[in-house]
Amino acid sequence: MSAPKFDPAAHQASTLCLPPGNWATVLDCLCEHFQAIDRAQWLSRMARDRVLDAEGVPIGPAHAYRQGLRIHYFREVPNERPIAAQEQVLYADEHLVVADKPHFLPVTPTGEYVEHTLLRRLIRRLDNPHLVPLHRIDRHTAGLVLFSANPQTRSAYQQLFPTRQIEKRYEAIAPALPTLTFPLVHRSRLEHGEPFFRMREAPGQGNSETRVEVAEKGEHLWRYLLNPVTGKTHQLRVHMTALGASICNDPFYPQLNNTEVDDYARPLQLLARSLQFHDPLDGRSRCFETQLKLNF
Known part of the structure; x- marks a missing residue:
């Protein structure tokens, strides 16, 4: 056989x-x-x-x-550091799984993390080895992640992202920008910088676009709503820095801080807040909202 x-x-x-x-x-x-x-x-x-x-x-x-x-x-990491923060499954059917990812938990195996990743945890929890993330969010970012649960229908959901048929909205806490007029659209060209995992804005034709609104104003900090039209690595973090309001507790921008030990008391104040799209299988409107909150 x-x-x-x-x-x-x-x-x-x-x-x-x-x-x-x-x-x-x-x-x-x-x-x-x-x-x-x-x-x-x-x-x-x-x-x-x-x-x-x-x-x-x-x-x-x-x-x-x-x-x-x-x-x-199969990647193996000896003495992998545990991550205490727990994910939450918000929705699951035969085709899709939607989960809330806590800060610091990677979506997929990378670097020093293999078992302590959202993907591996969900595979064990739901007993489904066919789970595949349909998009990614940074390890430092919390919020919604959408998974395909069925290889037979996976490609239909995957096409939502490159064809921009899915609306992703984020929330961020960052310094006030009273001299700017909102809502605004920020466009730029993003390239890898130094070290390799940091992105930078560079001259040339733009390849990234973010729409920025203000949801709530405090004395020194504002709550922003961010709608990434494109999906470049660290796009929201770099764009907010370029506007003059780096997201609170960002270990990479505007400067690289010590990232050897995660500071669980100071998570990046960036949250994947909602996902909205028309289901490619039956055309119905789907909207998922995170249950996590930022500190404002």
């Missing part, structure tokens, strides 16, 4: 197409390509069937190297 077709998205595996080189085995290639992972760790993963070929068949230490060979492997 042939091996069942392997779905890396469903199993949360990472994928690598082996680069050109003169290695004798796949193991040799992996050891040189991922120098932060020692040979003993790769041997352990292979012994536990955590390194697979394109068909999902386990690969052993003697498996011959071939350029372009597609390898699936």
Whole structure:
């Protein structure tokens, strides 16, 4: 009997197409390509069937190297730091799951986080390995995240985002901007800066757009409503900084602060507040609202 077709998205595996080189085995290639992972760790993963070929068949230490060979492997982080904050499932059916993500929890495995991510938690909680996020929000941002729960209907929901058929509204607490007239639209060109994970505004044709309104005014801080027309990395955070009102407790903007230890007492005051769209399956209007609140 042939091996069942392997779905890396469903199993949360990472994928690598082996680069050109003169290695004798796949193991040799992996050891040189991922120098932060020692040979003993790769041997352990292979012994536990955590390194697979394109068909999902386990690969052993003697498996011959071939350029372009597609390898699936499972990321593992020893001594992963736990994140106490808990997510909340707001809605679930056979096609969609909507969850409220707390501050500091990543949406998907990244860097030092694998098990303590919203995706892994929901897979375990709902017993559905087919969950896939339809969009992302920053680890420091809290609020709504929409997941596809069914591979058969996934593409219909995925198309809502690049075709801008879904309205995303955010809320932010930031310094007052009494000299500006609201509502306003801020457009700019965003590019990766230094370090690589920070974005910056650069000369050239704009590739990002945010609509900004004021919902509530305090003496020094205002509550802003942000509608990202585009979805660039850190777009809202960079645009608010460019306007002269960096979002409160932002560890990246306008300057990079110490991010080695999360300060749970000072979360970024940015919240994914609502998602609204017409369901591509039946055309009905759908609107989801977060149950989380910012400190104002």
